[in-house]
Amino acid sequence: MKKKLFFALAFLLFCLSSFGQQSLIQNIASRNNLSLNGRWNYIIDPYENGFYDYRREAYDESKSKTGGYYDDKRNVDKSELIEFNFDKAPTLKVPGNWNSQEEKLSFYEGTVWYRKLFNAKPLRGKRYILYFAAANYESHVYLNGKKLGMHKGGFTPFQFEVTSLLKAGENSVVVKADNTRKKEEIPTNSTDWWNYGGITRDVLLAELPETYIHDYQVQLAKSYSSTIEGFIQLNGATKAQEVMINIPELALTFAVNTDDKGYAMIKQPVNNLTYWSPVNPKLYQVKITSGIDEVNDKIGFRTIETKGKDILLNGKSVFLRGISLHDENPLILGRPRSEGDLKMLLTWAKELNCNFVRLAHYPHNEEMVRLADEMGLLVWGEAPVYWTIARENPNTYNNAQSQLSDLIAISPSWKNSKKVIFFTNGSCPSV
Structure with a gap:
């Protein structure tokens, strides 16, 4: 009997925990x-x-x-x-x-x-x-x-x-x-x-x-609306060392200490936090410093969860209004050539009163997700498991898992973007 293609819509926080640490440098x-x-x-x-x-x-x-x-x-x-x-x-x-x-x-x-x-x-x-x-x-x-x-x-x-x-x-x-x-x-x-x-x-x-900030995640803690959490992973660390996290707009600066493998957990209370939403896509400047290395990012904070058949954004039910987009410029043959091409596609979605875009049917340019953050669009991400895959071949499944893992846990704009509300590893399957 043929194995059925598993079609999964998985929320970001659950997905990240299942794939663990990845090897690709973030941001x-x-x-x-x-x-x-x-x-x-x-x-x-x-x-x-x-x-x-x-x-x-x-x-x-x-x-x-x-x-x-x-x-x-x-x-x-x-x-x-x-x-x-x-x-x-x-x-x-x-x-x-x-x-x-x-x-x-x-x-x-x-x-x-x-x-x-x-x-x-x-x-x-x-x-x-x-x-x-x-x-x-x-x-x-x-x-x-x-x-x-x-x-x-x-x-x-x-x-x-x-x-x-x-x-x-x-x-x-x-x-x-x-x-x-x-x-x-x-x-x-x-x-x-x-x-x-x-x-x-x-x-x-x-x-x-020689020792640099390799991987990190900074997000709003699940079920805690006034706490941020995450982790820092250094590469090349041979001993414990201090890492500083600074969010200037919140007047927040705090330190965490890594273990001798360069890993540290983050958990820090915050006050007067403005949540990211499609109506108000608030992003905060976040600076992470370790020794002579420094990484800057723009991160929005929000909660996403389900209750029955509802999707709750920041504790409130949200009705998704969206369109499906390919990573192509419809006016010029080929992939998008610039930030302007990407912004044009997302602007069309906003003009249609969308609060959501499906980035079909494969991982899009990371800049697309950064722009969606800034423009107030929730995102559906996909791995390119499509139509008539070789279900009987175990290597095909391993390949699909690897690409979904890359999509979620490797690409920094996907990982630290809290606007990616779910992922799929199957599109239009015959089961």
Whole structure:
């Protein structure tokens, strides 16, 4: 008997507790970043000759670990022939999808190699994270010819620590992006949205101290309307240390002490708190400081719960009026290109008197959730479990769980946004 697809609408507080600590750095936008956005050279590789040898064995799994396009070979002199040369290759804009930038790639599904050259000045006592906000679908990433890792999923962020590989001067980052649809993947090979390929969201190089604020959550305590709670997780901590939390508008500053693994719980009473609501989307500036590291965020405080068939926002029943949105600009082919594109979509929802948006059918750009916070819109988030998935394949379920976990617990705008009132890991399933 076929296993039925589990369709879950789970409220944020419950979801967060079930997934625990995650590895991705929170609030990358608040860090000291070098943007790698811009023009990237690209090579189309439909037969994956730059990844496999003639035996279909991956070059990066060979004894030498070399031989693929990620080697980024250059001409030493004019007599040397390099068949696939990034220096002479055309360019695509990142972030962006290849379908809307090159007519010959409009319907292409397969592998495209991206290469970006950038200069760096790595400092002693600093750590460096290479961060991708999203790339569709399977991405293999290399820095200076060395493989950093692989990521599956076209809509969630991923990162690699590159402290030991980053060079002073010129560096080469190469990405093998493959948007091939497969029945056993999430999403499956049949959907009702365009399968855009490429590095579709921001690429950043973050510079961090040796011990930095890796993860955090600050929210209104459940059932306690005058208490905030959460946690702080440091990375690189070797002993207990103090972390300061400051909310200037509430005239509130307090300290917590981590354990020797860098973890600390937060629980602090507050007075005169204005709750976030669609009518009054109040956000507070929150500053977290640990040693020389500092993270700034804007957070709204609210309670969300159910009572019978009602959804209660700040203790009062709320009737949801909303629309479903795709992560696309309907006026220009492709994914949204700017904050203005995202704000346009949400403004249309507000003009329709919505208090709620369904971000279908996959994780949207994190900036979309930040803007929803500011504009007074509750949010429904989704993992791309859609239609005819391979229910009999346990790896498919593991993939779905991983992407839902990423959606809830990794992406900072989703995690510390208290306007995301529920998540789903199944859309339009046949059961």
